[in-house]
Amino acid sequence: MDRQLTLMAVHAHPDDECLSTGGVLARYTAEGIRTVLVTCTNGEQGDGPGGVKPGDDGHDDAAVAERRLAELRESVSVLGIDHLELLGYRDSGMDGWETNNHPDAFANVPVDTAAARLAELMERYRPDVVVTYDETGGSGYFHPDHVQAHRITAAAVEASGVPAKFYYTAIPRSAIKRMFEFMRESGADLGDFQPSDDFGTPDELVTTVVDVAPYVERKLKALMAHESQGENIFLLRMPEETQRQAFSHEAFIRVLSRVDAPDHEDDLFAGLRP
Ligand SMILES: [Zn+2]
Secondary structure, eight states, X not given: OOSOOEEEEEESSTTHHHHHHHHXXXXXXXXXXXXXXXXXXXXXXXXXXXXXXXXSTTOOHHHHHHHHHHHHHHHHHHHTOSEEEEEEEBOOOSTTOGGGGOTTBGGGSOHHHHHHHXXXXXXXXOOSEEEEOOTTSSTTOOOHHHHHHHHHHHHHHHHHOOOSEEXXXXXXXXXXXXXXXXXXXXXXOOTTOOOOTTSSBOGGGOOEEEEOGGGHHHHHHHHHHOGGGGGGOGGGGSOHHHHHHHHSEEEEEEEEESXXXXXXXXXTTTTTOO
């Protein structure tokens, strides 16, 4: 084989790499594929030490960013990711927060400006496959930084023309349903909680489901590396069997392919392997 296949995942904050792509990053690295993680912001608007919330007294943006970037490096090492690239933008905070108005917030950076930097990275690493969120920032999440990550990635994919395949992360509705059924059966007290029917990605849009069951342990370990945000990571509080069930597969929507690949595939690199 002439050159190493390369996967690039573009995420908004430190910790986002774990849930939707931790398994594929770990699996493809283990298979000898080169993996590149691009994290757009420093995560300044995460929780501070002792769970101090952004905007509260004692929340030190710079210290939170430093801690989260250290956690990110730990997660990258757990997953085995080959290259970490930080765009270094300022975390915009959740939709509606005062911090959305900060002139340097990632969401306020002109798309072309940030996309040009990402396109440069695509030209340097020549990823065959690029993964990021859909236009809602990932299955209806609407965090301004996730929406912006989508915008700049789509623009960079188009401008660079580098990747042969381009994907959005997905949480299939059927998988969400199965997870809640599983939790109920295993005795979890969910009260009357029922995921709404329009939560998650309609199954008919999902093109790609990758089995990452052997990497669940590693994915959990990477998630736990983001200890300072543990309170926000609801899956860390679930019983182990639920985590295993929820983490064993990762799903994607293929939005671009310059190679022949089946309509439904179990490999992001289908059609690209020698
Ligand atoms: Zn995020």
